[in-house]
Amino acid sequence: MDDVKNNTDLEAPFSGFGGTLAIIGVGLISGSFALALKDKGYAKHVIGVSRTKASEKKALELGLIDEALPLEEAVRKSDFIYVAIPVDATIPTMQRIMDLVTDKQIVADAGSTKFALCDALKNHTMRNRFVATHPMWGTEYSGPDAAVKNAFVGRACVICEKEKSNPGAVALVEHIYRQLGMNIIYMDALNHDVHAAYVSHISHITSFALANTVLEKEKEENTIFELAGGGFESTVRLAKSSPAMWAPIFMQNRENVLDVLNEHITQLRKFKASLEKENMDYLYELMENANKIRKVLDK
Amino acid sequence: MDDVKNNTDLEAPFSGFGGTLAIIGVGLISGSFALALKDKGYAKHVIGVSRTKASEKKALELGLIDEALPLEEAVRKSDFIYVAIPVDATIPTMQRIMDLVTDKQIVADAGSTKFALCDALKNHTMRNRFVATHPMWGTEYSGPDAAVKNAFVGRACVICEKEKSNPGAVALVEHIYRQLGMNIIYMDALNHDVHAAYVSHISHITSFALANTVLEKEKEENTIFELAGGGFESTVRLAKSSPAMWAPIFMQNRENVLDVLNEHITQLRKFKASLEKENMDYLYELMENANKIRKVLDK
Numbered sequence: 001m002d003d004v005k006n007n008t009d010l011e012a013p014f015s016g017f018g019g020t021l022a023i024i025g026v027g028l029i030s031g032s033f034a035l036a037l038k039d040k041g042y043a044k045h046v047i048g049v050s051r052t053k054a055s056e057k058k059a060l061e062l063g064l065i066d067e068a069l070p071l072e073e074a075v076r077k078s079d080f081i082y083v084a085i086p087v088d089a090t091i092p093t094m095q096r097i098m099d100l101v102t103d104k105q106i107v108a109d110a111g112s113t114k115f116a117l118c119d120a121l122k123n124h125t126m127r128n129r130f131v132a133t134h135p136m137w138g139t140e141y142s143g144p145d146a147a148v149k150n151a152f153v154g155r156a157c158v159i160c161e162k163e164k165s166n167p168g169a170v171a172l173v174e175h176i177y178r179q180l181g182m183n184i185i186y187m188d189a190l191n192h193d194v195h196a197a198y199v200s201h202i203s204h205i206t207s208f209a210l211a212n213t214v215l216e217k218e219k220e221e222n223t224i225f226e227l228a229g230g231g232f233e234s235t236v237r238l239a240k241s242s243p244a245m246w247a248p249i250f251m252q253n254r255e256n257v258l259d260v261l262n263e264h265i266t267q268l269r270k271f272k273a274s275l276e277k278e279n280m281d282y283l284y285e286l287m288e289n290a291n292k293i294r295k296v297l298d299k
Numbered sequence: 300m301d302d303v304k305n306n307t308d309l310e311a312p313f314s315g316f317g318g319t320l321a322i323i324g325v326g327l328i329s330g331s332f333a334l335a336l337k338d339k340g341y342a343k344h345v346i347g348v349s350r351t352k353a354s355e356k357k358a359l360e361l362g363l364i365d366e367a368l369p370l371e372e373a374v375r376k377s378d379f380i381y382v383a384i385p386v387d388a389t390i391p392t393m394q395r396i397m398d399l400v401t402d403k404q405i406v407a408d409a410g411s412t413k414f415a416l417c418d419a420l421k422n423h424t425m426r427n428r429f430v431a432t433h434p435m436w437g438t439e440y441s442g443p444d445a446a447v448k449n450a451f452v453g454r455a456c457v458i459c460e461k462e463k464s465n466p467g468a469v470a471l472v473e474h475i476y477r478q479l480g481m482n483i484i485y486m487d488a489l490n491h492d493v494h495a496a497y498v499s500h501i502s503h504i505t506s507f508a509l510a511n512t513v514l515e516k517e518k519e520e521n522t523i524f525e526l527a528g529g530g531f532e533s534t535v536r537l538a539k540s541s542p543a544m545w546a547p548i549f550m551q552n553r554e555n556v557l558d559v560l561n562e563h564i565t566q567l568r569k570f571k572a573s574l575e576k577e578n579m580d581y582l583y584e585l586m587e588n589a590n591k592i593r594k595v596l597d598k
Contacts, residue, residue, distance in 0.1 A: 227494055270511075
């Protein structure tokens with residue numbers, strides 16, 4: 001990325017950005033976003049909105065936010081409103097926000113599902129102030145403590161329904177994500193949800209189910225404690241993820257997730273069949289096919 | 300671990316160790332083992348035995364081995380013979396080695412399955428020169444290029460049927476693994492194979508199957524390339540693993556692996572049922588149970 005060129009090209013969208021950012025939800029994504037915008041000098045003042053006093057206090061202590069306010073007050077005082085809360089809470093919260101915003105403000109969300117939200121907002125008179133985004137970065141941790149500097153770098157950010165947002169609003173959001181080191185991809189909301197099921201949601205379900213498999217069978221817990229190595233840790237790491245964040249994602253994207261889950265069970269059954277029949281050639285074939293994922297991972 | 304104390308206590312087993320190590324197979328595990336033993340000053344000369352000239356040449360170039368020899372010659376010249384080849388090849392190779400060793404030599408293997416090998420060697424007259432081990436460390440890469448310094452650190456190493464090995468031989472092997480930073484666990488071979496199915500083999504099958512799931516459905520490959528993030532990478536990383544190494548492991552441990560695989564499919568079906576019935580409480584319950592894996596991973 002050519003920073004100098006980008007800065008020059010995209011000065012215009014920043015001319016209207018006063019530098020007050022509101023983050024709705026003070027957790028992993030919004031906290032990391034606020035840290036990055038402060039670090040880059042874009043956010044001069046950050047207002048945090050949280051359901052809990054404990055999170056507000058922690059976010060203030062950690063310097064993620066400068067001030068904690070109720071939703072309406074935060075929205076009124078901000079140039080840019082960034083929503084990163086569980087996807088089921090996003091829809092009603094976003095409707096309240098959109099009823100408050102003016103045509104000088106920009107709203108974006110960071111949710112892992114996009115169709116339900118875009119659909120809910122499609123007829124709102126201020127729809128063009130909203131930019132639907134999904135920065136494809138995260139960890140298995142949540143809450144303000146989980147926020148980190150230099151998040152997002154090198155990952156993809158999906159922007160949906162770009163054509164329904166004000167071009168200046170899109171340009172500002174794109175500029176910010178690019179400055180965070182993200183690669184922007186455009187997609188319609190339905191397609192986004194299909195792809196997200198494949199490259200993100202199924203990984204989480206697999207990991208949760210694998211943790212339950214091992215916990216179910218390995219009653220001698222000390223043995224897991226002692227034996228669990230790198231491979232195990234890698235595949236079950238996501239099982240530490242927050243149910244409050246992920247259950248609504250799976251439920252909101254249930255049709256796509258069910259399609260992928262069915263396919264995944266079918267693929268596991270092929271391994272099962274190869275073992276039951278002691279068919280080494282078939283087992284090899286399945287594994288060699290899986291090895292093709294190298295070209296995706298070692299890109 | 301108190302290194303000083305260990306060194307004093309375990310000087311005795313080293314008095315008979317001349318410092319010539321033979322590694323049978325020159326790959327990830329044996330190469331990393333040789334590097335570590337050279338680094339610690341235990342291996343003064345390392346002989347490599349490989350099926351292919353290319354691997355021998357690479358291992359010599361990388362300094363993993365000082366000399367490449369055929370199996371019989373390597374065994375005759377060595378104090379310590381370390382076997383790390385696919386588990387199906389291990390049994391006949393180990394039988395050839397055991398027919399050659401004297402009561403001054405020590406043989407150990409590093410295989411991911413233990414019952415079939417221990418069973419094959421149980422009546423060998425030199426059985427007590429063999430120590431059955433499984434250092435629970437690895438990566439998704441294989442071959443001499445994959446060998447790394449400082450492998451094994453902080454991981455568990457299982458020793459099976461300790462009572463069938465010469466106490467001096469066990470003491471030397473334990474001492475070496477401890478010096479590599481490993482924590483020794485004792486288990487019978489049958490139990491080892493059950494636990495290995497849960498904490499290692501199933502993770503690999505899940506990962507292979509997940510890769511096949513995504514490759515099957517995501518025909519628009521560029522989308523995976525662009526969207527695949529950290530969570531996806533973490534869960535499918537093991538799908539890059541070598542079929543030549545892992546297919547024989549799954550097949551040799553097929554009864555245990557099938558048990559775990561059936562349980563895993565059952566656990567995935569529970570997620571499927573919760574989504575089909577839109578039962579948020581059940582979905583939460585499944586995920587909250589999976590979260591208990593935190594106490595294993597964050598140990």
